[in-house]
Amino acid sequence: MTDTIQCADFLIIGAGMAGASCAYFLAPHGSVILLEREEQPGYHTTGRSAALYIESYGNAAIRALNRAGKPFFQNPPEGFADGPILTPRGSLTIAEASQLDALDAAHNELAATAKGLEIVEGARLLELFPALDPEKIVRGLYDPNDMDMDVHALHWGFIRGMRDRGGKLVTDADVQGLTHGSDGWKVETRAGTFASPVVINAAGAWADEIGKLAGAKPIGLVPKRRTAFTFDPPEGLDPDKLPAVVNVNEDWYVKPEAGRFLGSPADETPSMPTDAQPEDLDLAIAVDRIETATTLKVGRFHSRWAGLRSFVSDKSPVVGFEPGLDGFFWLAGQGGYGIQTSAGLGMTSAALARGAALPDEVVREGLSAADLAPDRPTLAAAEYFAG
Ligand SMILES: Cc1cc2nc3c(=O)[nH]c(=O)nc-3n(C[C@H](O)[C@H](O)[C@H](O)COP(=O)(O)OP(=O)(O)OC[C@H]3O[C@@H](n4cnc5c(N)ncnc54)[C@H](O)[C@@H]3O)c2cc1C
Incomplete structure (x- = not known):
């Protein structure tokens, strides 16, 4: 436990595929700290997938995100991974x-x-x-x-790329408290206290629990x-x-x-x-x-x-700021598609979290910020899932 508070422009909770991809695309635009409860990122759902890219799988929003991220998977930046991310499977x-x-x-x-x-x-x-x-x-x-995906190479490509751009991964950092004041968010973890104007909730199955700690309305994640x-x-x-x-x-x-x-x-x-x-x-x-x-x-x-595999009622991911809770950003509900949508969702969340417009790759596929927003009408009846 350290006494000093570590500050960043963006704090991301959860270093699975969602948090890592968002961190990667955010790192060129500001300082990023990625907080992970476990000793190793990828211990939960990210490390347990079937590693498939099925372009036609999922609802219209998911399919748009699959297509938007495919060029990144097919042609990632130099040095991102040692081998291909996608290989033909059928x-x-x-x-x-x-x-x-x-x-x-x-x-x-x-x-x-x-x-x-x-x-x-x-x-x-x-x-x-x-x-x-x-x-x-x-x-x-x-x-x-349809393709096989190299999930490990993709996940670590995002984490390494974030670090190369100055970002930081902190493991064994279970988030236990979130408070909001005039100077932004303070996040208490087992690894010390962190502060930022923007907290990104990429806690996978625990996203509604993190939301609850922050005082956000539940998205009804199951x-x-x-x-x-x-x-x-x-x-x-x-x-x-x-x-x-x-x-x-x-x-x-x-x-x-x-x-x-x-x-x-x-x-x-x-x-x-x-x-x-x-x-x-x-x-x-x-x-x-x-x-x-x-x-x-x-x-x-x-x-x-x-x-x-964590879903909200309409099975689209939830990406965007919680209305009325300054600087609290959702990146949740990736369901059974969080690996194949990771490049599309990473660039989308990184743009929206810094107040920028949706990337062209995503807009071209017909997706809008409203389709993913936490206050979209299809999530109006969301309750905290209690088993
Ligand atoms: C059997 C199976 C097959 C699948 N097959 C595919 C597939 O073929 N293709 C595909 O695209 N998707 C597939 N999926 C879905 C995909 O694996 C998920 O959508 C994706 O991994 C979700 O990533 P995530 O980062 O949201 O969640 P996670 O990987 O679970 O990451 C969330 C992280 O948040 C951390 N966290 C939680 N609470 C806290 C806290 N309080 N403090 C700090 N950290 C915290 C957790 O420790 C965890 O590491 C499959 C899933 C399963 C189970």
Whole structure:
């Protein structure tokens, strides 16, 4: 604990993907301190994702942010990362005979924007993913545009880039109190006291708790647990060249992951903000669904985990100053898209937090500040989530 107060133009709470990307884009414009409760940034949801970039995934605001950030991922500044952030993967949405209407609806929705989209059946379906059970799965929708993301390289690229521009990461800095006075915000943490005119709340599943400490109106954030695990492929099947496979109802998926498969029941169980852990029942449900639709046998889990995907009622992120609470800025509600939207949200939040206009990349995609604002009408009924 230090006695001196450390000051910055911007204090960001939470060094997951949201806080790190905002810090990166803010650092050229003022001094930034990024406060993280854990010993390592990325311990919570950021370190637990499936690492996919699915351009067509999410509502209209999410898709706009995906597209706005894609050029950054494809062509990051020199020295940002040692390798590519995006690598081609492709995805195959599959349907049983009773699910063909849902697959047609998915096709109709994507056909106008997804280049190379292909309806596949029979031999082509099995060529794309040989472990499907042809007795069960009759048709698929192949989207070659979906990518794997190097989440670690991206997250640390943002943090390193922020530091290179003079910003500072402070870990073991659990924020325990926020007070606002005539000279701005004072933030009490386990690592000492910090002060700034602007506090950015990027605390992931804990964002409404930070809001409560600051005296902000809740945004009604609901953290939802999602389970994942990895398992070995059958002998003779190399997963690395295969697409991700998702059931059209999105009630399970598998994707290649460093020589193994990653599986998930795509669960969304409401949870308090916590260090989420996988439940045996969710793991068993995923194994059953995967083994029913494919010839894969999960056998032993190589690893298993759970993370919290945090949503507000309209499933768009919440980005902007809290009305009536000078200098308190929200960057929350990234849901299941916080990695793929991170470049778009990082540049958006950094612009709005310093009072600048939305970046051209974002405006071009049809998004406005009002779509993300904490006082947008769709969040009017927000309550603090109490379990
Ligand atoms: C199984 C799973 C699969 C997913 N797959 C994908 C995917 O393929 N693609 C995709 O784009 N997204 C995916 N997501 C979602 C994505 O991981 C999240 O949207 C993203 O990581 C959210 O980042 P964040 O920075 O908001 O949250 P976090 O990473 O949780 O960061 C918030 C940080 O705030 C800190 N904090 C909280 N309270 C305090 C406090 N009081 N003081 C200081 N620090 C505090 C926490 O310690 C934490 O480090 C997936 C999520 C899960 C769980």
